Amino acid sequence: MVATGMAVAGGARARALRPLFGCGHRARSAVAATQAGPRGLVYEQHGEPAQVLHLKDIDLAKLGDSGVRVKMIAAPINPSDINMIQGTYAILAGLPAVGGNEGVGQVMDTGNCVTALKPGDWVIPADAGLGTWRTEAVFDEKTLLKIPSDIPLTCAATLGVNPCTAYRMLSDFEILDPGESVIQNAANSGVGQAVVQIAAAKGIKTINIVRDRPNLQDLTDRLKSLGADYVITEEMLRKPEMKELFKEIPKPSLALNGVGGKSATELMRHLRHSGTMVTYGGMSKQPVTVPVSALIFKDIKLCGFWMTQWKRANSQNKEKLETMIADLCSLIRKGQLVAPMCQEVPLLDFQAALKVSLEPYVSVKQILRM
Amino acid sequence: MVATGMAVAGGARARALRPLFGCGHRARSAVAATQAGPRGLVYEQHGEPAQVLHLKDIDLAKLGDSGVRVKMIAAPINPSDINMIQGTYAILAGLPAVGGNEGVGQVMDTGNCVTALKPGDWVIPADAGLGTWRTEAVFDEKTLLKIPSDIPLTCAATLGVNPCTAYRMLSDFEILDPGESVIQNAANSGVGQAVVQIAAAKGIKTINIVRDRPNLQDLTDRLKSLGADYVITEEMLRKPEMKELFKEIPKPSLALNGVGGKSATELMRHLRHSGTMVTYGGMSKQPVTVPVSALIFKDIKLCGFWMTQWKRANSQNKEKLETMIADLCSLIRKGQLVAPMCQEVPLLDFQAALKVSLEPYVSVKQILRM
Numbered sequence: 001m002v003a004t005g006m007a008v009a010g011g012a013r014a015r016a017l018r019p020l021f022g023c024g025h026r027a028r029s030a031v032a033a034t035q036a037g038p039r040g041l042v043y044e045q046h047g048e049p050a051q052v053l054h055l056k057d058i059d060l061a062k063l064g065d066s067g068v069r070v071k072m073i074a075a076p077i078n079p080s081d082i083n084m085i086q087g088t089y090a091i092l093a094g095l096p097a098v099g100g101n102e103g104v105g106q107v108m109d110t111g112n113c114v115t116a117l118k119p120g121d122w123v124i125p126a127d128a129g130l131g132t133w134r135t136e137a138v139f140d141e142k143t144l145l146k147i148p149s150d151i152p153l154t155c156a157a158t159l160g161v162n163p164c165t166a167y168r169m170l171s172d173f174e175i176l177d178p179g180e181s182v183i184q185n186a187a188n189s190g191v192g193q194a195v196v197q198i199a200a201a202k203g204i205k206t207i208n209i210v211r212d213r214p215n216l217q218d219l220t221d222r223l224k225s226l227g228a229d230y231v232i233t234e235e236m237l238r239k240p241e242m243k244e245l246f247k248e249i250p251k252p253s254l255a256l257n258g259v260g261g262k263s264a265t266e267l268m269r270h271l272r273h274s275g276t277m278v279t280y281g282g283m284s285k286q287p288v289t290v291p292v293s294a295l296i297f298k299d300i301k302l303c304g305f306w307m308t309q310w311k312r313a314n315s316q317n318k319e320k321l322e323t324m325i326a327d328l329c330s331l332i333r334k335g336q337l338v339a340p341m342c343q344e345v346p347l348l349d350f351q352a353a354l355k356v357s358l359e360p361y362v363s364v365k366q367i368l369r370m
Numbered sequence: 371m372v373a374t375g376m377a378v379a380g381g382a383r384a385r386a387l388r389p390l391f392g393c394g395h396r397a398r399s400a401v402a403a404t405q406a407g408p409r410g411l412v413y414e415q416h417g418e419p420a421q422v423l424h425l426k427d428i429d430l431a432k433l434g435d436s437g438v439r440v441k442m443i444a445a446p447i448n449p450s451d452i453n454m455i456q457g458t459y460a461i462l463a464g465l466p467a468v469g470g471n472e473g474v475g476q477v478m479d480t481g482n483c484v485t486a487l488k489p490g491d492w493v494i495p496a497d498a499g500l501g502t503w504r505t506e507a508v509f510d511e512k513t514l515l516k517i518p519s520d521i522p523l524t525c526a527a528t529l530g531v532n533p534c535t536a537y538r539m540l541s542d543f544e545i546l547d548p549g550e551s552v553i554q555n556a557a558n559s560g561v562g563q564a565v566v567q568i569a570a571a572k573g574i575k576t577i578n579i580v581r582d583r584p585n586l587q588d589l590t591d592r593l594k595s596l597g598a599d600y601v602i603t604e605e606m607l608r609k610p611e612m613k614e615l616f617k618e619i620p621k622p623s624l625a626l627n628g629v630g631g632k633s634a635t636e637l638m639r640h641l642r643h644s645g646t647m648v649t650y651g652g653m654s655k656q657p658v659t660v661p662v663s664a665l666i667f668k669d670i671k672l673c674g675f676w677m678t679q680w681k682r683a684n685s686q687n688k689e690k691l692e693t694m695i696a697d698l699c700s701l702i703r704k705g706q707l708v709a710p711m712c713q714e715v716p717l718l719d720f721q722a723a724l725k726v727s728l729e730p731y732v733s734v735k736q737i738l739r740m
Contacts, residue, residue, distance in 0.1 A: 090667035260662045282662030289659050292630045292652030295674030297460035302672040304665030 040098040040134030041350055041368075046087025049354050053085065053099055055347065061138040065113040068141050070123060074157040074344070075103025075132040077357040077366045078190075091128060091308065098131030100368070104147070104156040105132075114141045122149040124160045127315065128308040135347065135370045145318070147325055151332045154339040157367055158190065163328050163337060165280055165307045166194035170204070173276045173303070174254040178203030181249045183267055185209040185234075186258030186283055188219060188363060190340045193226060195256060198328075200227025201336045205249045207270075209237055209263065226338070237266045246270075254278070261286025274299040280306070344369045410468040410504030411720055411738075416457030419724050423455065423469055425717065431508040435483040438511050440493060444527040444714070445473025445502040447727040447736045448560075461498060461678065468501025470738070474517070474526040475502075484511045492519040494530045497685065498678040505717070505740045515688070517695055521702045524709040527737055528560065533698050533707060535650055535677045536564035540572070543646045543673070544624040548573030551619045553637055555579040555604075556628030556653055558589060558733060560710045563596060565626060568698075570597025571706045575619045577640075579607055579633065596708070607636045616640075624648070631656025644669040650676070712737045 038060050043052040063069060081100055083089035107121040117123065123144040125132060130143055147156055170176065182199055186192045187208030199206045208223055210216070212233040220231040230245060251272035257264045258281035268277050268290065277300065279288060294300045314320050331337035342365045345353040353366035408430050413422040433439060451470055453459035477491040487493065493514040495502060500513055517526055539561075540546065552569055556562045557578030569576045578593055580586070582603040590601040600615060621642035627634045628651035638647050638660065647670065649658060664670045684690050701707035712735045715723040723736035 090663065279662055279665040281666070287659045287661045288665065289657045290672065291657045292649055292674075293460065295649040295658065295672065296651070296676045297674070297679075299674055299676070299679060302660065302665065304662075304667070304669055306666045306669070309667075309669060 036135070038134060038136040039347075040131065040137075041100070041347070042096050042098055043085050044096040046085065046092070046095075049082055049085045049099070049358075050351060053350065053354070055350065058098065058134060060136065063109060063111050063138055065111045066141045067111040067138045068107055068114055068117055068123070068144055069109040069136070069138050070105035070144070071108050071136050072103055072105040072132060072134055072370045073122075074153055074370065075100045075368050076158050076342070077353055077368065078102060078161065079357075080128075080161075081133075082354075082357065090306075093129050093131065098134050098137075100131055100133035101125065101128040102158065102161050103132035103368075104153065104159075105137075106149075108136075111141070117141060117144065117146055120149075122147050122156060124156065126318070126321070127311050133347070133350070133368055145321065145325065148329050151329055152339065154342045154344075154367060155332050155337070158339050158342070158365065159325070159328060161307055162190035162340070163194040163198070164310075164324060165191050165305065166198050167324055167328060168307070168310060169256055169278050169280065169305050170195065170198055170202070170254075172305075173278050176202070176204050176254060179205070179250070181205040181207060181229075181252040182254045182256065183207040183209070183252040183270055184256035184258070185263045185267055186281060187223060187228065187231065189258055189281070189283075190365060191256075191258055191280060193223070193340050194337065196223060196226045196228045197337045198331065200229075201331055201334075205229045207232060207245070207249075207252065209234060209267070227336075234263055234266070237270075242270065251275075256280065257288065259283045260288050262289075264288045265290070268294055268300055271298070271300055274301075276301045276303065279304045340365050342367045406505070408504060408506040409717075410501065410507075411470070411717070412466050412468055413455050414466040416455065416462070416465075419452055419455045419469070419728075420721060423720065423724070425720065428468065428504060430506065433479060433481050433508055435481045436511045437481040437508045438477055438484055438487055438493070438514055439479040439506070439508050440475035440514070441478050441506050442473055442475040442502060442504055442740045443492075444523055444740065445470045445738050446528050446712070447723055447738065448472060448531065449727075450498075450531075451503075452724075452727065460676075463499050463501065468504050468507075470501055470503035471495065471498040472528065472531050473502035473738075474523065474529075475507075476519075478506075481511070487511060487514065487516055490519075492517050492526055494526065496688070496691070497681050503717070503720070503738055512685075515691065515695065518699050521699055522709065524712045524714075524737060525702050525707070528709050528712070528735065529695070529698060531677055532560035532710070533564040533568070534680075534694060535561050535675065536568050537694055537698060538677070538680060539626055539648050539650065539675050540565065540568055540574070540624075542675075543648050546572070546574050546624060549575070549620070551575040551577060551599075551622040552624045552626065553577040553579070553622040553640055554626035554628070555633045555637055556651060557593060557598065557601065559628055559651070559653075560735060561626075561628060561650060563593070563710050564707065566593060566596045566598045567707045568701065570599075571701055571704075575599045577602060577615070577619075577622065579604060579637070597706075604633055604636065607640070612640065621645075626650065627658065628653055630654045630658050632659075634658045635660070638664055638670055641668070641670055644671075646671045646673065649674045710735050714739045 038058050040058045041053045042056045104124050107117050107119050124147055126143055126145040184195050187210050196206050206228050207230045208228045223231050253272050253275040255267040255271050255277040257279040260282040261284040344367045347368050347370050357366050408428050410428045411423045412426045474494050477487050477489050496513055496515040554565050557580050566576050576598050577600045578598045593601050623642050623645040625637040625641050625647040627649040630652040631654040714737045717738050717740050727736050
């Protein structure tokens, strides 16, 4: 299944490299408006996305002084989008709502007081909850962040959450000099792949934990091609052979946990004294269990990271956010950061894309194309 | 049992207030040496303390230039002392070893280069592992810390670990202004009682969790007499009535966990957003279990505290340690910090004291008198 996914992804990535609007998206002149009226994937109540999401005509807000009319180009389906529609996420949109929290759009028109954006610019949401699964919208200038339009579309559409999460977790918790190491589970996730690449660009070694699977060698090869130093199964992680690995590289001071449960406990076990485990996901739906001795005697610290919270905490001062986006785009241009495997699906086919997204062990991100 | 304990403790505390050596311990002149040769509770192998500990004659090291001859006065039996003898603690002494890590002694003689200590001074260990269950020893000056000799003996004998742990946990993890709150389990432990008193002196409200027991009202009254604002059972903590409490005081930004297991998870549940839980003990012998959502969405941080580690990290710069000791002694003099319930036992009767220490639910600390 992943092998198929890889073929699909390869195709998607290749397509994404072709400019979508010729040079039009870089021009200062106004871009032609879309022909059909604005439509979006709307839910009026919480529930299973396949049941409650409907593609509907939607009204555009008035442009006003600070409004920005945006034609959405592409928006991924992330697990948090699904949870938000189900009503189980930590933040929920007021109903009725348009689904989707991430994506890239192109500025079509701007209000009189908007100075930081102009028609043709590419923009991504500066915060969660905008509702990106729609063809067109008027957003307030403050809710948008300009990004360069010379990066692949799939990178742009998936830039604001996973690579940013990886970037912050590698920057904000431990000082990591080149040659030092990081251990992470869920290494094949969107965040995991970004961690591998950003760490490699910084000269930081990565120990990447994945679940055992029939095509393990394919996955290992792919992660190594992204820059992974070690790819290890959960089972291997418990074996004494791990000691050999730590003859080659120093023990990690940072563990990144997207799984929880036993996997998280195992990550912690390999942390060096006074190290930190940052939890950003809980794919196993199991809590994190910490031996008391790890806290007291090994001085291990545990904390969490949530990009949405970080963006809100830094909303008044966008400099940090802009620096991060610039750094990430620089890596993308240098070929050091590629998007995860993606499959582009026309908005009309959203039901098929949702179905794939809800399958377990999905390795191919579904990207709605507007 | 606790009622009896309280009577005993009251007696012990009253006795402790009587000067032990008349004014001798404050005089600059040399104090008379003990009559019998030095003896100590020695273990030559790890195991159950009742089996492996023996009261033996021991040799005194030579005084040398930096040595300090100390007549031990009193030393408590702490759970970590037991674990160290059992061989299960995070640090172990080289064998054969003298048991005990805490206690107070009086300086009898000093080496030529010792300037900070003089005969008559009271001293406590600056680090774990000194072996305090003995009548007399020569320690290096660096391993000792001078304390005032005008505080009750039980306070002095139990000053270096529990009150210091409470002091640091209330100082080093969250900024707590008067009126703010702290939640803790094991509120009846040595650390717990110190937390209650130090917090009360700072105007910080304490929510104290204890296990349900037949004489709960006695315990509640006693903790309240120490300054506890709320005393709540583990069972109560899970009930919706807790909401009422938080109409009176703000939610805690700091939780102090000496238990682990479910108790720790419950503490965490009441922390405010971005709060910290510090684990210093694991009486339940259960690990700490953290819901992933508490880490990611509630931004809860978990860490540990170990006084031994703190002392080692600060061993080159004793200023912080001295300030802390001075602050604690000031609270003691003002009557704002009293020792936990203690029972003094002659060194010869150490087997009886060990037996009491190993009983579950012990609330009366055994203090060996040399």
